[in-house]
Amino acid sequence: MIIKTRDKGEVVIFDIEGEIRRSDLSETTLHELVKDRLESGTRNILFNFEKVEFIDSFGVGEILASYISTHNLGGKFKLARISKKLYLVFQVTMLTKVLEIFDNEESALQSFLTPR
Amino acid sequence: MTEDRISRTLSRIADVRPGESRTALLLFLYFFLITFPAYIVKPVKVSLFFVSFSDRFLPLPYLLTALLIGFVVGLNLKLLRTLPRRRFISLSIAFFIAGFLLFWLLWVVLKVNWNGLSLIYWFWSDAFIATSVTQFWIAVNDVLHPHQAKRLVGFFVSGGLLGGLGGALLAWNLARAIGTENLLLFCPAVLVLTLIVVNLVYADRSAEDDRGAAANSGRGLAGSFEGFHIVRKNRYLLLMAGMLGAGAVVGNLIELQFNTILRWQFPSPDPRTAFLGSFFAALLLISYLVQLFGTGRILRRFGVRAGLIVAPVLLLAGAASIFLFTTASLIVWAVLVKGTDKGLENSLSQSARELLYLPVPADIKYKAKMFLDMFLNKFSTALGALLFFLFYAVLHVGLASISIITIVFLVLWLLLVRLIFGEYLGVVKKDLERRWEDGEKVVAERMDVDSARLVFDTLQSRERSSVLYAMNLFDLVRKDKLTPELREVLAGKNGELRARSMDSLLDVGGESFFAGMEDVLADEEFGTQIKEVLELEAYRNVMGEHLEKAAGEGRESEVERMEAAKLLGMMTPEPRVIRQLDRLLRDPSPDVLNYALESAARLKLKELIPLIVRQLGNPLTCQVARDALAAYGGRILGVLARNLEDPKQDISVRRALPEVLARMGTQRAADALVAELVNGHEEIDPEIIEALYRIRSGTPGVVFKEKRIVPAILTQVRMGFTALLESRPGEAPGSRLAFRIKRVFDLLSLIYPSEDIVKAYQNICRGTRKSIDYSLELLDNVVRKDIKEFLLPLIEDLPPEERIRRCRKLYKALEKKGRDPDLKGGPAFR
Numbered sequence: 001m002i003i004k005t006r007d008k009g010e011v012v013i014f015d016i017e018g019e020i021r022r023s024d025l026s027e028t029t030l031h032e033l034v035k036d037r038l039e040s041g042t043r044n045i046l047f048n049f050e051k052v053e054f055i056d057s058f059g060v061g062e063i064l065a066s067y068i069s070t071h072n073l074g075g076k077f078k079l080a081r082i083s084k085k086l087y088l089v090f091q092v093t094m095l096t097k098v099l100e101i102f103d104n105e106e107s108a109l110q111s112f113l114t115p116r
Numbered sequence: 117m118t119e120d121r122i123s124r125t126l127s128r129i130a131d132v133r134p135g136e137s138r139t140a141l142l143l144f145l146y147f148f149l150i151t152f153p154a155y156i157v158k159p160v161k162v163s164l165f166f167v168s169f170s171d172r173f174l175p176l177p178y179l180l181t182a183l184l185i186g187f188v189v190g191l192n193l194k195l196l197r198t199l200p201r202r203r204f205i206s207l208s209i210a211f212f213i214a215g216f217l218l219f220w221l222l223w224v225v226l227k228v229n230w231n232g233l234s235l236i237y238w239f240w241s242d243a244f245i246a247t248s249v250t251q252f253w254i255a256v257n258d259v260l261h262p263h264q265a266k267r268l269v270g271f272f273v274s275g276g277l278l279g280g281l282g283g284a285l286l287a288w289n290l291a292r293a294i295g296t297e298n299l300l301l302f303c304p305a306v307l308v309l310t311l312i313v314v315n316l317v318y319a320d321r322s323a324e325d326d327r328g329a330a331a332n333s334g335r336g337l338a339g340s341f342e343g344f345h346i347v348r349k350n351r352y353l354l355l356m357a358g359m360l361g362a363g364a365v366v367g368n369l370i371e372l373q374f375n376t377i378l379r380w381q382f383p384s385p386d387p388r389t390a391f392l393g394s395f396f397a398a399l400l401l402i403s404y405l406v407q408l409f410g411t412g413r414i415l416r417r418f419g420v421r422a423g424l425i426v427a428p429v430l431l432l433a434g435a436a437s438i439f440l441f442t443t444a445s446l447i448v449w450a451v452l453v454k455g456t457d458k459g460l461e462n463s464l465s466q467s468a469r470e471l472l473y474l475p476v477p478a479d480i481k482y483k484a485k486m487f488l489d490m491f492l493n494k495f496s497t498a499l500g501a502l503l504f505f506l507f508y509a510v511l512h513v514g515l516a517s518i519s520i521i522t523i524v525f526l527v528l529w530l531l532l533v534r535l536i537f538g539e540y541l542g543v544v545k546k547d548l549e550r551r552w553e554d555g556e557k558v559v560a561e562r563m564d565v566d567s568a569r570l571v572f573d574t575l576q577s578r579e580r581s582s583v584l585y586a587m588n589l590f591d592l593v594r595k596d597k598l599t600p601e602l603r604e605v606l607a608g609k610n611g612e613l614r615a616r617s618m619d620s621l622l623d624v625g626g627e628s629f630f631a632g633m634e635d636v637l638a639d640e641e642f643g644t645q646i647k648e649v650l651e652l653e654a655y656r657n658v659m660g661e662h663l664e665k666a667a668g669e670g671r672e673s674e675v676e677r678m679e680a681a682k683l684l685g686m687m688t689p690e691p692r693v694i695r696q697l698d699r700l701l702r703d704p705s706p707d708v709l710n711y712a713l714e715s716a717a718r719l720k721l722k723e724l725i726p727l728i729v730r731q732l733g734n735p736l737t738c739q740v741a742r743d744a745l746a747a748y749g750g751r752i753l754g755v756l757a758r759n760l761e762d763p764k765q766d767i768s769v770r771r772a773l774p775e776v777l778a779r780m781g782t783q784r785a786a787d788a789l790v791a792e793l794v795n796g797h798e799e800i801d802p803e804i805i806e807a808l809y810r811i812r813s814g815t816p817g818v819v820f821k822e823k824r825i826v827p828a829i830l831t832q833v834r835m836g837f838t839a840l841l842e843s844r845p846g847e848a849p850g851s852r853l854a855f856r857i858k859r860v861f862d863l864l865s866l867i868y869p870s871e872d873i874v875k876a877y878q879n880i881c882r883g884t885r886k887s888i889d890y891s892l893e894l895l896d897n898v899v900r901k902d903i904k905e906f907l908l909p910l911i912e913d914l915p916p917e918e919r920i921r922r923c924r925k926l927y928k929a930l931e932k933k934g935r936d937p938d939l940k941g942g943p944a945f946r
């Protein structure tokens with residue numbers, strides 16, 4: 001899994017490539033990276049899933065932990081460009097009830113501007 | 117002098133912050149200029165009244181004022197509604213300038229000798245004082261935010277006290293020389309200056325703002341008595357009215373006693389005026405000193421309640437002491453008691469009372485305040501006057517015995533202070549709302565995390581092994597989570613999926629992999645059969661060998677080890693199963709470990725606990741290991757606590773343990789976490805605090821001892837100071853600080869009403885200006901003073917340089933306090 005970050009205004013975008021799974025971990029976990037950004041003052045996090053093929057239960061845990069850490073500090077955590085296949089599984093597992101998911105990056109970024 | 121220099125100079129004597137100096141200085145001057153003539157007017161009106169009337173008629177002017185002041189209130193409300201604020205105040209001042217000139221003309225030039233004139237003048241003086249003081253506070257509300265006003269109120273009151281001192285000194289020194297009536301000429305001169313200052317105060321406000329304020333203050337006003345209706349319907353304002361009313365009755369009874377004794381002591385007007393001038397000057401000087409060195413400190417240190425309670429308690433002692441004085445020495449008693457009453461009224465009590473208006477919405481505040489300050493005050497004064505007239509003039513009760521009535525009202529006053537304070541916090545809290553729910557709660561309410569993870573694992577296992585896939589599906593069925601939607605996904609029946617030619621994860625060659633298998637698995641009979649097979653001795657023997665091979669030294673493929681790890685969780689926990697699981701819990705593959713940990717969670721075997729604990733240190737297995745340990749429940753709490761406090765244990769393991777304890781959510785789990793927090797290992801503090809907060813929100817019945825939590829709070833505050841003072845280059849100063857503040861609030865929620873603290877925290881982080889004010893006010897009144905004196909400068913809206921200056925000072929104080937082994941409330945913090 002390769003993770004790159006970009007800053008767009010007050011939003012930090014995590015571009016994730018590959019599979020978020022237990023057996024494919026980079027040096028630092030996704031949640032640890034999010035926590036680092038939160039600690040340096042970021043409160044708006046966007047995961048770009050354009051190049052994410054699949055995730056396992058470990059990945060689900062990482063996403064939810066990132067959501068909780070951001071949310072508890074009064075921040076916003078969102079996902080964008082998730083594949084339809086993955087979106088369907090997110091729907092079945094009701095992850096879509098918790099996570100805000102957008103078709104494209106622009107609408108996701110726009111949504112950060114509206115109050116909670 | 118530049119704005120910067122003025123600001124620095126002012127900041128030495130009051131909490132005036134950069135950018136506020138001009139407004140603060142003008143409002144200070146405004147209050148100075150209206151109290152200056154007020155303290156000329158006051159001795160003059162009493163002195164001239166006794167030229168025409170005896171002391172038995174003293175209640176008369178008080179009653180007259182009470183009767184007629186309603187018309188002044190009505191006129192004020194009407195003008196407030198119709199005129200832009202600046203014009204309203206300016207016209208009002210001009211009107212009083214003309215009036216003072218007229219009275220001087222009638223008395224001094226035209227030598228009018230009609231007794232009624234002193235009575236009319238008395239009313240005129242009262243109308244002037246009430247109108248101008250109310251207008252001043254309206255101006256304060258117009259140009260400052262509530263929290264700014266709260267900070268600067270002491271400064272403004274100081275201006276008023278200094279102005280009064282000037283007027284009283286003038287009356288004292290010139291009454292004998294130029295005569296009482298001629299003192300009136302100074303009033304219009306000073307009011308001309310007031311006119312200029314008022315226009316400068318409002319200079320920065322646009323005409324639209326002024327018109328808006330005027331419209332706002334009058335919106336929905338059905339008549340002059342709307343203020344009364346608002347107060348009547350609002351319990352908080354009603355209690356305030358009661359408290360102010362009782363205070364006014366007490367104040368008036370004391371004043372009537374004072375003035376009566378004054379008439380006995382000084383039969384001639386000019387010496388009487390001079391004495392009153394000197395009395396007011398001394399009174400205001402003492403008040404000023406109290407205001408300068410006492411009010412702010414008392415309010416900051418002890419809060420609004422103390423500010424409200426000091427006056428009635430001292431007056432109770434004073435009123436009761438009248439029987440200890442002889443008639444000749446009564447003037448001493450009168451000076452002491454009236455001095456106490458008015459001294460506190462002008463300083464501490466006034467500042468505290470103004471703070472009570474903070475939680476009142478602006479739209480009703482104007483109307484209620486107008487009614488309370490002008491109408492109710494005069495009504496209560498009239499009540500005092502009537503009682504005095506009845507008992508002193510009609511029933512001929514001795515002057516000393518009047519104090520018994522005073523005592524009755526003082527007791528009522530104290531009772532109302534108690535009631536209003538409870539209500540005050542209630543009103544502040546009511547205006548605060550949660551900005552967001554806790555993340556954990558949102559997730560738990562909206563989805564089943566365990567099932568979601570199982571679904572993802574099931575989908576993944578389909579890619580790797582049909583055996584694993586079947587076992588995972590069987591799990592889903594047993595948990596009743598194989599919903600129709602999920603079946604569609606697993607069977608690849610979903611049109612969306614077919615259209616997209618799914619890859620191997622969800623579909624194989626366009627056909628459902630093991631089509632119909634889900635239905636078989638869902639069959640209850642099938643579940644029973646599986647269970648029976650697993651319990652067969654023959655099966656256990658055969659499978660035991662297979663598993664021995666899979667989990668043993670020879671090491672089969674990763675997939676086979678995963679299958680073995682999964683299967684072991686479904687079997688009866690016999691020694692061989694335990695041994696095999698033990699081996700798999702040491703496997704290098706995180707995927708194998710994942711299944712082994714899940715199986716260990718099902719079997720809940722004590723022998724496996726150390727191995728599960730070890731997996732907490734592995735970021736890939738930490739999540740499942742935590743679930744596994746949580747599944748054991750409270751019976752392993754001792755083991756977990758020992759691992760938590762063991763300094764030799766891997767730090768990652770120790771960091772993961774608090775969450776496991778939080779999931780247990782019991783008093784024992786909380787105690788274990790608090791014990792470790794008190795022991796003090798900075799590196800695991802964040803996780804412990806988060807866990808304690810989770811226990812608090814999930815199980816409100818868990819009790820936390822204040823003396824153990826307070827040192828931890830101060831430790832986090834001290835770290836907050838460090839984070840602020842040592843911000844890394846290029847880092848926003850508040851970023852690391854924000855985490856410290858979050859932890860401070862998490863800890864505060866353990867010892868104070870959790871919901872209130874959470875709301876205060878959320879509003880401070882993401883609230884409106886008003887809700888931030890309310891949050892600070894709530895903390896100011898709820899949190900003990902040895903915490904809030906350090907915490908508030910970290911969270912208040914301060915300019916960066918000012919915050920750093922204060923925090924540096926407080927950091928040193930906290931360091932010193934931290935070294936104190938006798939720190940009140942518990943062990944010294946780190």
